[in-house]
Amino acid sequence: MNEIIRVRFAPSPTGYLHIGGVRTALFNWLFARHHKGRFILRIEDTDISRSTDESIKQIIEGLTWLSIDWDEGPFRQTERRDIYIQHIERLLKEGKAYRCYCTPDELEQKRKEALAKGEKPKYDGHCRNLDTLPAGRPWAVRFKTSMEGNTIVEDLLRGKVVFDNKELDDLIILRSDGIPTYNFVVVVDDATMKITHVIRGDDHLSNTPRQVQLYHGLGYQPPRFLHLSMILGSDKTRLSKRHGATSILSYRDMGYLPEAMVNYLVRLGWSYGDQEIFSKEELIEKFSIENIGKSSAVFNPEKLLWLNSHYIKNGDSLYLASHLIPHLLKEGILSENKDSGISIKEIAKVIPSLQERSKTLIEMAKGADFFFDKEIQYDENGAKRFLTPSIIPIFEKLIDMFERSESFDTDSLKRIFTDITEKEGVELGKIAQPVRLALTGKTVSPGIFDVISLLGQDRVIERLKKGIRYIQISLKRDLGSI
């Protein structure tokens, strides 16, 4: 094969960009990159009433977030109207299409009747051979479909799929408002954009015979088709809002890393032996149509979460910090104006302590709050349990040792703690939990030596002293209330 492979992703901007669409985009993109072909982005906005600019913005933002880049486009079908009209006029002139004067109401009426009689609702060809054209009535254009014989769709995944042309009818290619319809524009676009492989969702398979007939009517060679099975929700129905977040950007906002999303999505319908983790470079190298599965897949958020935690665990600190910042801001842990002095390097420094205990960036942001907060709030139950008078001597001893300690690395901190536990004859846990509470306000945090070391001498001593004051104050209050 030395032809240049050209594929496209052609979403309609009628809602958010969802998981299924992204998977289709990803497969097209990988196919193009693997074969050093071209990946084209085309916005299918012929449904003017439902298409929105906001949706187009989201599509672009979503693909960009995932680093799925395109070589041509984004093209918008509404900007290509002249091309479609030329094609329609040609079909009209060649007698391969005709004007249809039936109104939507009449059609709806006929459909209902057919359904009531238990028949297949098909256009009856009323206007196909009109002798006199009614004047002054609005008209649409229909394609003269061949209703004899079969149309065979050669699908790269499923092999030959045979459709009986009796099932087809004359489809509308130009609406009465002058806007061409999807099944027509998709053919004209794919043909004129020289698309070699149409990789799209399974939901388009049934429309493919109509499109194949259009290719032939227009005198174009059809591309090769590959219909991907759909992604379903946990109840095996079509993925929708009912299944929680389906917009790709909402996963970004929930603290997912783009590489986790890509890795998760690619394994929905594609596999490479037993391998689960793939870098983008590896995917481009290894992706092939042979390893695409035929059955539909159920979207499983747990596995996505696992992959996310994997990429968080293994990510570079600075890289993670750059993705973490928006969440620190959103969670109110950092504020744009107040904390502008904090550098990304400072943020990156605390990340290793959080990597293996964060499944999402939001978790990581929340777990990092005590590094940045000036005043920490004590967890109520934790304080009750661990900030008790008996710990005061230990805190005092620690403060003393910290003040005298020259180095503050985890090794010397460990020595200080071992020293105390041995002298006092207590387990580390008895000391670590109260210290953790005093330093982080929480009962759960990174390793205590990491916390101390990261916080630094001054803040540690200050927070321990604050802990002691807190114990003394609540002691007085308790005595007072007796």
Add this chain to the structure above:
RNA sequence: GGCCCCAUCGUCUAGUGGUCUAGGACACCAGCCUCUCACGUUGGAGACACGGGUUCGACUCCCGUUGGGGCUACCA
């Protein structure tokens, strides 16, 4: 309803007629590790939808049933 597609653990999947007492991953359960939470680690439970063929032999091939999905618009 008609037409089309699909069918291996709960989920994603490996498997292309014998190597399958069916492999991996997520989730789940138990043990170990341990300063909390995690990570890690060891082990466990868990599937070829059903019925007919074809074949010396079917998870693998064919047919049917069942189940799921899609299409059936002047939506895409």
